[in-house]
Amino acid sequence: MSQSPTKQVEVVNISRIIGKLQGKEPGPTLIFFGGIHGNEPSGVKALEHVFREIKEKGIETKGTVYGIRGNIPALLQEKRFLRSDLNRMWTQKGIDQIKNKHNGDRNDEERELAEIYRLLKDILENQPPPFYFIDYHTTSSETLPFITINDAMINRKFAKRFPVPVILGIEEYLEGPLLSYINEKGYVTIGFESGQHFTEEAEINSIAFTWLSMMQTGTLVPHPEIEKAAFCEQLRLSAQGNRNFYEVIHRHKITSEDNFEMIVGAQSFDSITKGTQFARHNGEVIEAENDAILFMPLYQDQGEEGFFLIRKIPRWALRFSAFLRHIQFDNFLTMLPGINRVSERSEILMVDLKIARFFSKPFFHLLGYRERVVDKTHMALYNRERAAKNNMYRETSWYRNS
Numbered sequence: 490m491s492q493s494p495t496k497q498v499e500v501v502n503i504s505r506i507i508g509k510l511q512g513k514e515p516g517p518t519l520i521f522f523g524g525i526h527g528n529e530p531s532g533v534k535a536l537e538h539v540f541r542e543i544k545e546k547g548i549e550t551k552g553t554v555y556g557i558r559g560n561i562p563a564l565l566q567e568k569r570f571l572r573s574d575l576n577r578m579w580t581q582k583g584i585d586q587i588k589n590k591h592n593g594d595r596n597d598e599e600r601e602l603a604e605i606y607r608l609l610k611d612i613l614e615n616q617p618p619p620f621y622f623i624d625y626h627t628t629s630s631e632t633l634p635f636i637t638i639n640d641a642m643i644n645r646k647f648a649k650r651f652p653v654p655v656i657l658g659i660e661e662y663l664e665g666p667l668l669s670y671i672n673e674k675g676y677v678t679i680g681f682e683s684g685q686h687f688t689e690e691a692e693i694n695s696i697a698f699t700w701l702s703m704m705q706t707g708t709l710v711p712h713p714e715i716e717k718a719a720f721c722e723q724l725r726l727s728a729q730g731n732r733n734f735y736e737v738i739h740r741h742k743i744t745s746e747d748n749f750e751m752i753v754g755a756q757s758f759d760s761i762t763k764g765t766q767f768a769r770h771n772g773e774v775i776e777a778e779n780d781a782i783l784f785m786p787l788y789q790d791q792g793e794e795g796f797f798l799i800r801k802i803p804r805w806a807l808r809f810s811a812f813l814r815h816i817q818f819d820n821f822l823t824m825l826p827g828i829n830r831v832s833e834r835s836e837i838l839m840v841d842l843k844i845a846r847f848f849s850k851p852f853f854h855l856l857g858y859r860e861r862v863v864d865k866t867h868m869a870l871y872n873r874e875r876a877a878k879n880n881m882y883r884e885t886s887w888y889r890n891s
């Protein structure tokens with residue numbers, strides 16, 4: 490078994506498209522991604538499973554459903570990535586740089602990005618709205634299954650339909666995830682982290698999530714053997730009944746040269762009390778400054794985040810922020826000195842840092858903004874709500890009944 494001649498054959502056989510379903514009747518366009526990280530094949534396997542079952546049972550669909558393979562060379566080697574992280578490259582600048590390179594000069598992930606980019610463009614230009622994008626991942630630690638979204642109301646409303654916890658705001662800490670790029674165009678985008686890498690449970694959860702997504706988007710024609718209740722129960726049990734919303738409050742950044750390890754046992758969604766020692770970074774022990782909830786601790790070599798900390802968002806805060814966004818409260822803010830809209834892009838507020846210090850970060854979050862410091866004196870706030878294509882989804886059942 491030392492030399493495996495099959496590997497080369499696999500390279501040519503594995504195609505970008507896991508499956509494509511074109512329904513007889515028109516409907517939305519639903520796009521699933523699996524394996525954007527090569528050591529996270531559960532999503533790919535789940536999609537293969539569902540597409541196979543649809544074919545075998547002759548299940549009918551509406552609209553168009555795609556299953557797309559992410560990082561193919563990394564999937565073959567079961568590595569997160571080979572040269573660069575395919576889920577940290579989707580900035581406009583990064584994409585433009587890759588576009589300007591000849592294919593021969595691109596590294597593995599740059600070639601993957603160029604191909605997926607062309608496919609996305611083709612889908613958005615040639616398929617009808619509304620569009621839904623779902624990206625499957627798994628984590629290196631044990632975890633409850635959970636959803637990550639950029640905090641726009643359309644994403645919240647759609648995410649609420651699944652019986653798993655929802656994490657808001659992780660994109661503020663990450664540069665260039667695929668879903669942030671698509672989300673900035675205003676479409677519904679959902680990240681689903683189904684469990685721990687390579688586990689059966691992660692695959693089963695992704696299968697359940699795929700069926701439920703098809704039901705929620707209306708791309709599945711009801712079939713007696715495909716029962717919604719069973720899939721909901723699978724996710725509900727796996728998530729231990731947790732359907733809370735959380736926000737990310739801290740990211741512990743590491744570099745590839747750093748020595749980082751979790752002190753064994755701490756898993757995603759574990760509560761850690763103030764003073765608990767839970768990780769080591771370059772020999773130094775990290776202890777909790779306050780009570781918090783641990784999120785996505787790193788138990789593998791590759792990755793730029795040692796761990797995140799999250800906190801539960803109370804229900805009243807969720808409702809209050811929905812109200813503030815509904816009345817577009819941010820219009821009042823621009824009456825204040827030092828807060829201006831960028832004229833050509835109404836979704837961006839430029840805030841003088843002298844003014845910004847009177848407002849807390851959670852305040853801007855309530856209004857649907859995420860922040861990026863641009864220079865010594867100003868901060869740019871991006872409003873996810875103004876970019877969101879609410880009208881595209883207004884007639885859907887999940888939007889109307891929420």
Ligand SMILES: [Zn+2]
Nearest residue numbers: 526529626627
């Ligand atoms: Zn991942």
